[in-house]
Amino acid sequence: MSSEFWLEMRNAKFSWDDRWILHDISLRLTQPRIAWLTGPSGGGKSSFLRIVAGHYRLHSGTCIVDGKEVAEPGPARAISLQNYKLFPWKTVFENVAAGLRFANCDDAEISDRVCELLERAGLYANRLDWPHQLSGGMRQRVGILRSLAVRPRCLLLDEPFSALDDATSRQIQALVMDYLEANGASCLIASHNTDHVRQGPGHVLFMRGGGTVEVIEPSLAAHFGTVAFADDLGSVKRGESPGDRGSRTRLAVREGDAS
DSSP states (O other): OOOSOSEEEEEEEEEETTEEEEEEEEEEEOSSSEEEEEOSTTSSHHHHHHHHHTSSOOSEEEEEETTEEOOSOOTTEEEEOTTOOOOTTSOHHHHHHHHHHHTTOOHHHHHHHHHHHHHHTTOGGGTTOOGGGSOHHHHHHHHHHHHHHTOOSEEEEESTTTTSOHHHHHHHHHHHHHHHHHHTOEEEEEOOOHHHHHHSSSEEEEEEETTEEEEOOGGGGGGTTSHHHHHHHHHHHTTOOOTTSOOSOOOOOOOOOOO
């Protein structure tokens, strides 16, 4: 099944501990194949990523990635979690290679692919180190590389730059963007960093809690909680274009609300 939309949700409902994460949400995203998921802490961004990855199942409704309904985890969707989840008994090299080993790739392919990624991320010299020997930023990079190594069609990143300094953050962003362009892949990034959200390419989805998801202008990301933000967010909900800034969101539709 093919689709012009790389991410769709149809009447999606999901709750956690009696709190709505998604409440009757419908959306469709087309080009560009990248979206930033942002909003206050506790709004459900990580859960949203896990739903798209297939780790959490919707209570009702559907989630569709590249025309295929998400029912379980699969190699076409790779997620890098905020807490990295590295294997402490594996070296940096073997952590990055883990998904390739699981897919039974041959040793030569694994070596070429993993070494190239480690070089690009500035971690080749640490390839034989153990996770406990790494800084938080280095562990974060390893987690991202492990997701990239399996060459997913959809890359899901949870706060991928939070432990990185500015220079390393730009380096890893460039690596991710190069991968997306070279492979025609899509990417959904959860981030609190409003500079990244405003300056990065793609759609911006705002989760404010209560099960709502809004498509907003990237320029609004720096003004969460202000009157101007609330006014412009209201215009987005009505389907209008906020201000005269022009939207980078080609098509996204939200239906339903939770009070």
